[in-house]
Amino acid sequence: MENTNLNYKNIPGWNSDADPENEPTYPMKKYTGDDHARLNWKRPPLQTPTAEILKSIERPNLSATFGTPVPPSGLSGMIRRFAFKFDESEYGHWLNLLLADRVNVVEGVIDDLLHGHVPNCFAEEGWKAEWKYNKKNVVKKVVKVALLTAAVVFLFTKNKEKKSKNIFGF
């Protein structure tokens, strides 16, 4: 790629925010000393939990506000509750949460089916857009999946043939 020299001093806004006094800059700049009072600031009014809220064991209480739309539930919820027994430095916390996320995906599909909705994965994954703008990639993926499926079917039927031969002692 060709790069050109330019008179950078003519760039709109050039040097307008340069300030030798601005050092150290954010995030250290506005230190107030209030840190030494620790968590003893005047707290905002506290939101009342209307759903189960999981809390990090690295803090003594819930924050004054939090989100409530998707509380933990089902098997993934049980894994999440277990994850929150670990502190934020431990793999037991984060890896269990990732595991819960994957379990939750399966729960989501089951929940859809129970509600009479068959998830349209092609639409949800945006394949219409991929087809519109990148047909080559779609074709590549279809060929890959077809080859993989053919290989699996071939191996499966081959094994089956071997097994059925063994039953008859050949």
Added chain:
Amino acid sequence: MLAMNYRGPYRVRIAHKPMPEIQHPGDAIVRVTRSCICGSDLHLYHGMVPDTRVGTTFGHEFIGVVEEVGSEVQKLKVGDNVLVPFNIACGQCAFCKQELYSNCHESNPEATAASGIFGYSHTTGGYDGGQAEYVRVPYADVGPTVIPDWMDHDDAVLLTDIYPTGYQAAEMGGIKTGDTVVVFGAGPVGILAARCAWFFGAARVIIIDHVEYRLEFAKKFAFCEAYNFKSMKDPVLFLKKTTDWFGADVCIDAVGCEAEGSPLQTITGRKLMMQAGSATALHWAINSVKKGGIVSVVGVYGPTDNLIPIGNVVNKGLTIRANQTSVKRLLPKLIGHIEAGHISPKEIITHHIPLEEISDAYRIFSDKLDNCIKTVLIPPSARK
């Protein structure tokens, strides 16, 4: 109401959800008129952020009209057009008092390292986001800011995250007049960081990426040099050479956990998830900056560990500055730059897409289809 609904990695759809309600006296309900898909939303979309629950609505970049306010809200009134910073901040804790609004301690019970963010998993508080028709906005008197009458709403929506994040990336670099600044990543934030670096008096700005159309755009929009790391053997060596074997004064990581460029990082970080994403850009930044230089990190990483050359940080005497952006702190200055004609962030928007086409919108942005740089979603009520 209609809202984006996460169903699993690479699967999102539009769905009907209950209207949000006031749950705290400081809350407001905002009718969304524009929301964006952010590069960091892709980490959620790709299933890389722990505690991303099925049914969650993403979206931390949005503007809208105040529909309802809680009993303690004094600064906003119904009908106000507001831009809503992505950070949820109480304005009262020790961190907010230091203008560390992105480090508020009263907005996220589920992790102490991260503060509340709209629509960004339960690791940041479990709030629903703005890729919806309506959204609950906590601490409405603190973050939300009335949009000036003269401002284009496409500029306003970019003031909720990426323009401030680009600016803060440059600011944290402590750029001095005459400095050479290298930005890793020509996504929306990297492009804006490159542009904002000039405000601090940079004499040379270089951007590094591998997506050719984005490099072309960056060169024009940010007046910077743009290089494709796939066209060079070693970007660190290239940067040393082009800075007279000295190293850049400031390096900015505007990529985060889904960086390309190193097979080891890609396999261990993105494919096997044995580390908190691929830290290639941060690795290059540390190794490309001069001794005693500053590395500014705004790229998003996961909560566990990453492989970076920390020994080089020590041996080179580097300063690493990093944070989520304190949007509210920066708004007056950044609005001023738009008003003065120094920058028009909306120029980076390439796609306006109806909210109902959310699945396609995510695919377009994630796969960089149709030369996409920045996508804005428009809910049906805002199109009438």
